[in-house]
Amino acid sequence: MKAVARAVPREEHFTSRLRSPAVAARIGLWLGICFTITFLTGLISHYAQNPTHPIPFPTSPPWGYRVTQGLHVTTGYACVPLLLVKLWSVFPKLFARPPRDRSELALHAAERASIGVLVAAAIFQLVSGIANAAQWYPWSTFSFRGTHYAVAWVAIGAVVVHIAVKLPVIRAALGADVDDTSQDRPSATRPGVLTRRGLLRTTWLSAGVAVLATAGASVPLLRRVSVFGVNSGEGPGGIPINKTARSAGVTTTATSASYTLSVSYGEREVSLTRADLEGLAQQTETLPISCVEGWSESGDWTGPRVRDLLALVGAPPGRDLLVVSLQEAGPFRSATLQAGYVDDDRTLLALGLDGEPLALDHGYPCRVIAPNRPGVLQTKWVSRLEVL
């Protein structure tokens, strides 16, 4: 046992003066800002995906969700270098020995536990979020959305507790020069290869490179430099595809000559062929597909207004709409289009994109496109509209 204790490094074995509260507090400040941004934009995204909206989700600006979700994912990428350097700067603390005094011991244990939760939750959020943005699901049972949402509360709670515990240290560190040594561990005196300012600038540079390397999936201007963007913005009609007709299992039904769209309100129901839909008054709206995985792309969609379709069965305004797809299974087989979207003039049942008939992979014969809405809910291959 003693041999093991001797082999484990001690806090005082770490001598670099870069591992200092002056550095940790400055990176921690930005990490706290970034975690707050991801938390708030995450709440928006989670709410937008709820089937019921006690407070209607706004339909304007139409690019709102595009911005919040692009910001959510991009800020998450920027957190990777920030978190890594932050953890590096406080790494000696991992080896702090517990105090002998019993009363201090309880407090020490509580703080260590809160730090453990903070680090575990922070790493979990970044890893699961970045995997999800790349549509990679290396876990087997838990659902991404529910778990990422729940752990977000754990992470932000642990951040707030951490700030409360460290507030005097943070205040002193941020109030003094970056080279101030008054709060340093006694052993942290060896000059680093970099200066403290140099390390901070390196961290900001890394976060900046992380943003530039990924943000092109939602910011068209950056497309060429974003070498790790999840797509290049190419696809039929200039928009990438998340789920193809083949993987949704709808290739046969979507191209069938007997396809009809059913629109119903109570007892009243009409069936429309694709030709019938083309015969209705057509609108063209420029609206983005804003994927929950962060990428987005704007397109010119053409088709009848959903409102006009519902007028065919005499549905009053202010009602939610159940949109059902030709897909036979899967979580996005159907979605609720809330009344705010249904009543919006810009909400279309799109038949075409960019002047061409809708590609099969974009939802042919028809798909829903509404302003300011997560892409995953913009149901493709629509077979039924049912007023609720």
Add this chain to the structure above:
Amino acid sequence: MRSRLALGAVGTVAGVYGAFLLLSRQQPEDWVEVAIWFAVGVVVHDFVLAPLMLVAGVVMVRVLPAAARAPAVVGLVVLGSVTLLAVPVLGGFGVVPDNPTLFDRSYLAGWAVLAGVVLAGVLAAALARRSRASSTTEEPDGARPGR
């Protein structure tokens, strides 16, 4: 002190709410898997990544001339952290064979370009530092804290 206690209470409530969401909306097998992922993240960082950085530091001091060390650290932090966040696209783990519109970049080529830019920057900075150090030999590199 009172404001810190209030802040701590707010954070605790938020964290407990998250734990409640985890427990109430998921099945026991999900809890186990989430717990495993929690632990794996910490273990990989604390016992793999962080010690690797310590080793990298020792190796760097032995191998690299003084003028190249600071640029090398900058390059390692930039390239290392950005490579880490690109692992899912570099590995192509989310690629669906019938969908050519996603993950449609050559990510390895992109990584090579990024690595080339970083390496060029490191080399240029190292050479600039060496020529500066040889013109002012009385100042050993890195020995001036607070610069």
